[in-house]
Amino acid sequence: MSEPTQTFPVPESPATEVISTGLSDPSTTTPAAPAHGDVPVHPADAAYLPATEVATRAPGDDAARPYVTIVLPCYNEGRHVMREIERITAAMDVSELTYELLCIDDASTDDTLEVLHRAAAEYPNIRVMPFRRNGGSGTARRIGTQQAYGEIVVWTDADMTYENERIPELVRILRDDPTYDQVVGARTTEEGTHKWARVPAKWLIRKIAEKLTNQTIPDLNSGLRAFRREVSLPYLRLLPPGFSCVTTITLAFLSNQHDIKYVPTSYAKRAGESKFHFVRDAYRYILQVLRMVMYFDPLKVLMPPALWMLVIGVVKAVVDMVRHPFYFPASTVLLIVSGIMIGSLALLSDLVVRSRAGV
Numbered sequence: 001m002s003e004p005t006q007t008f009p010v011p012e013s014p015a016t017e018v019i020s021t022g023l024s025d026p027s028t029t030t031p032a033a034p035a036h037g038d039v040p041v042h043p044a045d046a047a048y049l050p051a052t053e054v055a056t057r058a059p060g061d062d063a064a065r066p067y068v069t070i071v072l073p074c075y076n077e078g079r080h081v082m083r084e085i086e087r088i089t090a091a092m093d094v095s096e097l098t099y100e101l102l103c104i105d106d107a108s109t110d111d112t113l114e115v116l117h118r119a120a121a122e123y124p125n126i127r128v129m130p131f132r133r134n135g136g137s138g139t140a141r142r143i144g145t146q147q148a149y150g151e152i153v154v155w156t157d158a159d160m161t162y163e164n165e166r167i168p169e170l171v172r173i174l175r176d177d178p179t180y181d182q183v184v185g186a187r188t189t190e191e192g193t194h195k196w197a198r199v200p201a202k203w204l205i206r207k208i209a210e211k212l213t214n215q216t217i218p219d220l221n222s223g224l225r226a227f228r229r230e231v232s233l234p235y236l237r238l239l240p241p242g243f244s245c246v247t248t249i250t251l252a253f254l255s256n257q258h259d260i261k262y263v264p265t266s267y268a269k270r271a272g273e274s275k276f277h278f279v280r281d282a283y284r285y286i287l288q289v290l291r292m293v294m295y296f297d298p299l300k301v302l303m304p305p306a307l308w309m310l311v312i313g314v315v316k317a318v319v320d321m322v323r324h325p326f327y328f329p330a331s332t333v334l335l336i337v338s339g340i341m342i343g344s345l346a347l348l349s350d351l352v353v354r355s356r357a358g359v
Helices: 059-064 081-093 112-122 137-146 164-176 195-213 229-238 245-255 278-296 299-323 330-355
Strands: 068-074 099-105 126-130 152-155 182-187 225-228 260-265
Touching: 068 081, 068 137, 068 164, 081 099, 081 112, 081 164, 099 112, 099 137, 112 126, 137 152, 137 229, 137 245, 152 164, 152 229, 164 182, 164 225, 164 260, 182 245, 195 245, 195 278, 225 229, 225 245, 229 245, 245 260, 245 278, 278 299, 278 330, 299 330
Parallel strands: 068 099, 068 152, 099 126, 182 260
Antiparallel strands: 152 225, 182 225
């Protein structure tokens, strides 16, 4: 990707130095069955994993790594996860891409883990990672990406909603065009629960994100995406535990001038019971959009209201001066002082963002 004219500070990754694969043609090398990832698990994340999963891979094993890691979080998906696994493996097996399917059981209360173990015995490219306690889809995707072996990481869901047979297509875009760092399957329909409320809410949140990032975003929170693992590592610590993790990774890439390509995809009605709670999760989406833009460019959030308060306060002061010479009501003073305070906070926040080295 070409060097941007201006970038914002990148948060420091808790991981150690990433080991490159060193493969001449990583997409066509036959992988061996890996055991552990090359990034140490953060102590807070280690509580989710059995002790046997918290380890690192020796540098000498680089040649055995697959090119793609598909992270598949599973929570109470026992009735249909096998169908999703069959669909993904069928698409990947007929492609030229080497891969691993990292199935993460998020402490399911049904037979999901048993189904995953049976699938791992049948399909050699599957790696099962059971969580000791429920952490949410964001936690599963974060740990899965940290522990992935592939140069390209794919996020998707196990509920039969996304066109997972198109995963090779998304990966090839990244492989063949180095200017893109992420490819997102942009949904053209909405088939989720509470459709009457989700459509306008998502449209509003997406427009806010587009305004704050100055980018066109066809789908802000699609769960089907492929990205370069090494590029994503500094941003993983920013991911929240819930559904808004996909929104976060999109905004993190856009805010730091990483190019994203959107590929139109269809979206089917999910299998099983939805874990999405409209009011709670919509509120979290809005907060996460504001939080991410504040993290990378606080001026876009704080300076507009500061300037509006100042302009309204000054205009009101002129009117007050004409009507009552040298008398300014408390509301006028409050508007001007509030504008100055918020503007000062915006400048101070921007100074902190531009001067920090990492975090």
